[in-house]
Amino acid sequence: MGSVADPAVTPELRREVELLLYRQADCLDNRQWQGFIDLFTPDGIYWMPASPEQTSGDGVPSIFYEDRNLMTVRMKRLNHPHAWSQKTEWGTSHIVGNIVIDSHDPARGDVTVRSRFHIMEFRTDASRHFAGSYVHHLTSTADGYRIKLQRVDMVNGQGPYDYVLQAWV
Amino acid sequence: MAATTDLTKLVQPDRVHRSAYTDPAIFELEMERIFHKVWTYVGHESQVKNTGDYWTVLIGRQPMIMVRHGDGSVRVLHNRCPHRGAMLCGNRLGSAPDGFTCSYHSWQFHTDGSLKAIPLERGYKGTRFETGAADAAMRNMKPAARVANYRGFVFASLAADGPSLEEWLGPAKIAFDDICDRAPKGEVEVVPNCFRVVQQSNWKIFLENQLDALHPAVTHESTGKAAYEVELEFEERHEKAPLSYHFLSAFSTTPIPKWDDFQTLNYSNGHSILTGYMGLRPSDPDTLAYEETLRQAYGEKRMEEILAVNIHHVLCYPGLSVQPPLQQLRAVRPLTVDKTLTEIWHFRLKGAPEAIYRRALGYYNLVNSPSTLVNADDLWNFWKCHQGLASDGGDWVSFHRNAGQDHVQGNLTTSVIGTSEAPMRNQFSAWGAYMGGT
Structure with a gap:
């Protein structure tokens, strides 16, 4: 949290990072799956650990551990007319807040951002709630900041799942 | 309907009556006649490597504990304190190398479920729970009737009688x-x-x-x-x-x-x-x-x-x-x-x-x-x-x-x-x- 006063964390940087997180949430809520994927670097990873103690998703069980190839499988499935379980009324609303820039390396263009999320999902006449923390490891590219690694820890992630998760959280 | 129906009539060689899936009374009978009798997979022995390591698991309606005992065997016990009935383990998994202690009145048990200590034991003098008295064995945690381990995969049955695990698996x-x-x-x-x-x-x-x-x-x-x-x-x-x-x-x-x-x-x-x-x-x-x-x-x-x-x-x-x-x-x-x-x-x-x-x-x-x-x-x-x-x-x-x-x-x-x-x-x-x- 000491980095809050870091002079490298300018209001412009803070605003740019916030807008990226809002844009990602917007992609999910509007089913802009390709837009979501495009926010990742070519080697970017979306990771939801199986347990909070995990420090890497490599070679260990994860709820999600997807590179852009696997993200593309998920997107293509969601878009397929016979993704049967996706054809019911379904929608999500993401709220992202408490955004804190944890570290910023202007020389490398790397930024680490912590935030909290709360999601309401509506599906087959029922609502589910998911909440937890995001950590975005961003890097500066010609297109602006992009995600090298996004870690998603849900506070209710280790409980039994009533049904499953079909899209990214 | 379940109590009065001949359940075998619900099952014909090529079709099954829908109530077998939807009748809550039949579900209760399934618990009693199937899940409380058959061999249930409770876990793998490598889940509980050290003495006192445990995982909780459901067998039918029964909350159970799979635990590694001091002699190296894996035990399966009812997750219930014999005193007032509280579950002994509220967590899904954990380690109790010194045995289980009830969070309600501090009754203590070894990892095979046998009684280790009752606080203020003199209060039981002259009762059926006194050491050596008629119900003293009921001061232990109740074990599953049978436990069997096949190549590291641990099963338990709540029925004392029945085929052995290997016979049952065939x-x-x-x-x-x-x-x-x-x-x-x-x-x-x-x-x-x-x-x-x-x-x-x-x-x-x-x-x-x-x-x-x-x-x-x-x-x-x-x-x-x-x-x-x-x-x-x-x-x-x-x-x-x-x-x-x-x-x-x-x-x-x-x-x-x-x-x-x-x-x-x-x-x-x-x-x-x-x-x-x-x-x-x-x-x-x-x-x-x-x-x-x-x-x-x-x-x-x-x-x-x-x-x-x-x-x-x-x-x-x-x-x-x-x-x-x-x-x-x-x-x-x-x-x-x-x-x-x-x-x-x-x-x-x-x-x-x-x-x-x-x-x-x-x-x-x-x-x-x-x-x-x-x-x-x-x-x-x-x-x-x-x-x-x-x-x-x-x-x-x-x-x-x-x-x-x-x-x-x-x-x-x-x-x-x-x-x-x-x-x-x-x-x-x-x-x-x-x-x-x-």
């Missing part, structure tokens, strides 16, 4: 032989992560789906096609997609008629086997390196025997679905008539290269995790099945496909074709026997 014990034999060291180790997914449907609907060879091409078409398209993108880049993509694309690249080439083998007690279809013996460097470790451990002939075992699923009815070559299993814990918990585990083959573990991990993450690209559409079907069966739109569930055409030899029924509904008929044959009390 040929289905190949589930554990196949997975263990595939390890160069002949045994497996659990990866201590349990994914838990709740299905909004009766438990039997899940079991029927496990060996249903007709559904994958229909239900999983979207995922199969998506994975296949991305496999092609890899090829265009002159790269090779990881084998885990093949686990998914097989749903789409295996046309429906091809599923008839597979077989189901159906045994006593409702157990059954679906033969393999994924071609899990590719000739990539990882597989060849793995084969070399097997060759060194077992010799060429035995290695070929082990790798020739071609199984996709083994169903140990009513509570366990094992995928030996993929090193994972799903345990079925019915919660209510329309709600079923599945507990999903995977294993490492001891002595096998890391790449072989990662292959299993790919399947575990993509197919069996809560973000499953596959089971999402299964669970949707299960829920829709349960909703339909709870309606008055019809009374019977059809299992007519190839009824009367399968090959019967003693206790083995071999499906005439892969999509025969033989496994479902076999499951209900066992169900009728359990429920009818015969």
